[in-house]
Amino acid sequence: MLPNSGAPHRAGSRGGLLASELALVFRRRRTWAMLLALGAVPVLIALAVRLTSGPPAGRGPAFLDRVAGNGLFVALVGMLVSIPLFLPLTVAVVAGDTIAGEAGNGTLRYLLLAPASRARLLLIKYAAAAAFCVAATAMVALCGVGIGLLLFPAGPVALLSGDTIPLGESFLRLGLVTAYAAVSLLGLAAVGLFVSTLTDVPVGAMAATAVLSVAAQIMGQLPQLDWLHPWLFTEHWMGFADLLRQPVLWDSFGENAALQAGYVLLFGGLAWARFATKDILS
């Protein structure tokens, strides 16, 4: 559904501000354009594999050579390809827009005059950005599963540990990978929220957030910055392989979640420190 084309939609007729905020984010044409672009990633991968003979084993993204044998791997490869750039880019747009978008639009002052307390507004804005992180990763996974099952055979999946798990459990593992990717983006969303409190120009906040996610990944590649790596919010982004072992190794999931929680607390705190006393002059 693409709203905004004809009849304007309604936001939150009975619910509270959170419901209204979710409706605002998820009924926006821009959000759906981003989600559709994310959904196109696994579709393109699947089509590329289907229409060619497939790459020789060991080349291209990990697991790409397994796609032709099992459609579920489309979702996995799609996630792997989207994590470094596509997913953070869309999250940067949503998170950078949170406060700066309202400020640029002038609606921030009316929300505060309603009154919504600044703390509540910040929390709700973050909650909606976090919901987008979940929706974005789910979109990649769902589109991947859909197109994979359509174009390729499905069946038990051979794991990295060599064990084979039945199809039902494979869906569960894919869900875990999706959750892992969504959690990975929560820190970035908090960074975006903070950047968004610094400016009244949403595009600036979005760009700055996107640049930070790329910069963190580049720093993660430099061996000279080894000491810094454990503190980068991008450090565990590609580390979901442990979820594909039998039994599941939860260590990387836990480390990633703790790191992201730290970022949420730190940048959420910074956003609050900035926003609580900011003069709203927009």
Added chain:
Amino acid sequence: MSAASPEGDLAIHTHRLTKAFGQRKVVHGLDLAVPYGSVFGFLGPNGSGKTTTIRMLLGLAAPTSGSITVLGRPMPSAALEVLPGVGALVEGPAFYPFLSGRANLMRLDAANRRADPATRARRVDRALDTVGLGRAARLAVHAYSLGMKQRLGIANALAVRHQLLVLDEPTNGLDPQGTREVRSLIASLAGQGTTVFVSSHLLGEIEQMCTHAAVMSAGNRVAQGTLAELRSGGAGRVRVNTPDGPAARAVLAGLGLAPEDGAGAGTLAEGGDDAVVRAPLAAGAPEPERIVAALVDAGVRVRGFAVERPSLEERFVELTGEGFDVAQ
């Protein structure tokens, strides 16, 4: 000007309110006293600090120094208790262009925790009808004209019944009918006991709807009081129509008045040989009847005599300066 009232009678009270952005003082030592039940005009040229003051009154910006009390509570510290009682239009309306007018109001109402969600739709629809937007309610705001957005902004301030309305330039962008509707709306709200604080740079607007006013100039409050007090605040002038211009001037000067020179002073009025002599009535000047008596005693042929009171507009220009440049 009106004597300082006890705080309990004031919907808005500021004491030495000052706001500086860096070195630039935008509002300087402002004392405002807005009585409950008044329609208070906040007047001043562009750039005189009106909107900055309103932002501080509503807790959007923190004062650099000074104190603010709104509805009996300190701002901005008690903002969450005070603001549910305040409807506001600040620096023009602002809405999500891709949402309908109605959806915009529903969202802002949802942001207010004290607003009852069960009556939300009914209250919003009623507010939209009040400002004449009932039929455009489901149109996306990007299709609204400036005046329609302005009406929607006013509707937003009306969705909940408020004790105090703060309206910053409420008739901006409105057509003459819209302007008149806003005026009658404000009058009817005031009739129901709502205190209305309305800023404007349009004098006529203030003159037609306000009971009280304050005048700002370059961040300073230069006058405050009831409209009658403001009108009488300016010095009056006596005007004498007489064929004996020089003699009249001499008599006026003898009474301690200072007859005006220059254009218009002592010149011939149209259609006759009468000169018009004007002199300001400074404080301590003799009563008008004594001036007339003195003129007649001195043999001046007085053919016309009047005490001219300045219009509010003249007072406004007198207080804020004549220049067209935005004050800095």
